[in-house]
Amino acid sequence: MAVQRPTRRQVLQGVLVGTVAGLAGCSGDGGGDGGDDEVSADDYPVIDRWLTETELGGAADNYDGSFADERGADTVTVDVGAEGNGGAFAFGPAAAVVSAGTTVEFRWTGGGNPHNVEALPEEQLGESDYEFSSGEAEGGSGVKYTVTLDEPGIVLYHCEPHFSLGMKGGIAVE
Numbered sequence: 590m591a592v593q594r595p596t597r598r599q600v601l602q603g604v605l606v607g608t609v610a611g612l613a614g615c616s617g618d619g620g621g622d623g624g625d626d627e628v629s630a631d632d633y634p635v636i637d638r639w640l641t642e643t644e645l646g647g648a649a650d651n652y653d654g655s656f657a658d659e660r661g662a663d664t665v666t667v668d669v670g671a672e673g674n675g676g677a678f679a680f681g682p683a684a685a686v687v688s689a690g691t692t693v694e695f696r697w698t699g700g701g702n703p704h705n706v707e708a709l710p711e712e713q714l715g716e717s718d719y720e721f722s723s724g725e726a727e728g729g730s731g732v733k734y735t736v737t738l739d740e741p742g743i744v745l746y747h748c749e750p751h752f753s754l755g756m757k758g759g760i761a762v763e
């Protein structure tokens with residue numbers, strides 16, 4: 590099952606908060622398109638490499654090769670400052686697969702601050718199809734940053750202050 594890459598990358602500016610309802614033709618449970626398959630690292634080697642390599646940032650030690658299967662969900666939450674990498678220096682989950690049209694809400698836990706979330710393919714930090722940034726690193730537990738992933742592709746992101754510790758995440762958009 591090849592991942593379609595309609596555009597090299599999408600530039601997402603600012604905070605996109607929205608309700609994306611069923612745009613991807615999600616028809617509830619039992620979608621009949623083979624979506625029940627278990628997702629593994631073999632399906633997304635680019636994400637697996639991003640989370641395990643040590644040439645670009647550190648390896649994410651909270652990544653065990655498994656992907657959170659969030660296909661069909663309208664909104665997915667990723668904790669910023671989850672336990673990992675020697676403290677609260679991880680994204681939780683580190684790897685996930687979602688359906689096109691999903692809104693991802695990055696939610697600061699308040700641990701291990703300050704953090705940010707950014708995908709920077711222009712700076713050669715991973716082969717991400719998406720590019721975005723939450724801006725300067727922020728502390729506290731009330732911070733949220735939201736992006737909507739409208740097109741199939743790969744999202745590779747990290748936290749700038751804790752990149753070398755392995756604070757990285759990856760999302761496959763199907």
Ligand SMILES: [Cu+2]
Pocket residue numbers: 678701703704705748749750751756
């Ligand atoms: Cu961080």
